[in-house]
Amino acid sequence: MIIVLIGYMASGKTSLGKKLAEKLNYDFIDLDDFIEEKEKSSVSEVFKTKGEIYFRKQESFYLKELLKDNSNIILSVGGGTPCYSNNMELILNADDVTSIYLKASISTLASKLIKKKAKRPLIAHIETEEAMEEFIGKHLFERIPFYSQAEIKVIVDNKTKDDIVEDIILELF
Numbered sequence: 001m002i003i004v005l006i007g008y009m010a011s012g013k014t015s016l017g018k019k020l021a022e023k024l025n026y027d028f029i030d031l032d033d034f035i036e037e038k039e040k041s042s043v044s045e046v047f048k049t050k051g052e053i054y055f056r057k058q059e060s061f062y063l064k065e066l067l068k069d070n071s072n073i074i075l076s077v078g079g080g081t082p083c084y085s086n087n088m089e090l091i092l093n094a095d096d097v098t099s100i101y102l103k104a105s106i107s108t109l110a111s112k113l114i115k116k117k118a119k120r121p122l123i124a125h126i127e128t129e130e131a132m133e134e135f136i137g138k139h140l141f142e143r144i145p146f147y148s149q150a151e152i153k154v155i156v157d158n159k160t161k162d163d164i165v166e167d168i169i170l171e172l173f
């Protein structure tokens with residue numbers, strides 16, 4: 001089975017994905033890391049040198065490739081992955097794939113992202129937490145229709161990583 005973790009930047013896809021994989025004894029793949037390896041370049045560098053449209057094309061290509069795998073994998077995708085091309089449809093229709101939306105509030109996301117924005121090209125230019133909240137609010141308005149198609153939704157606000165992993169396992173099995 002492939003368990004796909006989706007959600008906004010900093011919702012916890014990578015860190016919770018690693019923990020969940022350890023707990024379930026699944027392999028762990030992070031789509032952003034996978035793209036960086038394949039492209040031999042960081043996500044920020046790909047955005048800068050080849051542009052976002054190129055990144056989205058490669059993201060969709062590698063997602064398709066990974067969804068064909070029939071081993072047990074926790075796949076953390078990028079924050080934008082479900083919202084481009086027919087990616088969410090592919091995730092929902094692939095065999096033996098379950099999708100989980102890690103749902104975080106605007107303030108949870110903004111307080112994390114204001115400190116960790118350097119590696120995230122879409123928000124690297126935002127200076128204050130207030131401006132970050134405004135940006136995230138508008139961005140989520142566009143993205144929630146995609147994220148909320150996930151089969152399972154788990155709220156992550158004010159919970160420890162271990163508690164969230166437990167919640168995910170309860171929902172899954």
Ligand SMILES: Nc1ncnc2c1ncn2[C@@H]1O[C@H](COP(=O)(O)OP(=O)(O)OP(=O)(O)O)[C@@H](O)[C@H]1O
Nearest residue numbers: 008009010011012013014015016078079159160161
């Ligand atoms: N429940 C939590 N409690 C405390 N810290 C958390 C929690 N979830 C995630 N974090 C921390 O928040 C930061 C962002 O998490 P992470 O990198 O896993 O998000 P992401 O969804 O993979 O983001 P991106 O889309 O940018 O790759 C990390 O430093 C992580 O350790």
Ligand SMILES: O=C(O)C1=C[C@@H](O)[C@@H](O)[C@H](O)C1
Nearest residue numbers: 009032043078079080120121
């Ligand atoms: O939310 C997004 O669109 C992105 C999130 C990251 O995971 C990376 O995939 C990239 O920075 C774009």
Ligand SMILES: [Mg+2]
Nearest residue numbers: 013014030032
């Ligand atoms: Mg990540």
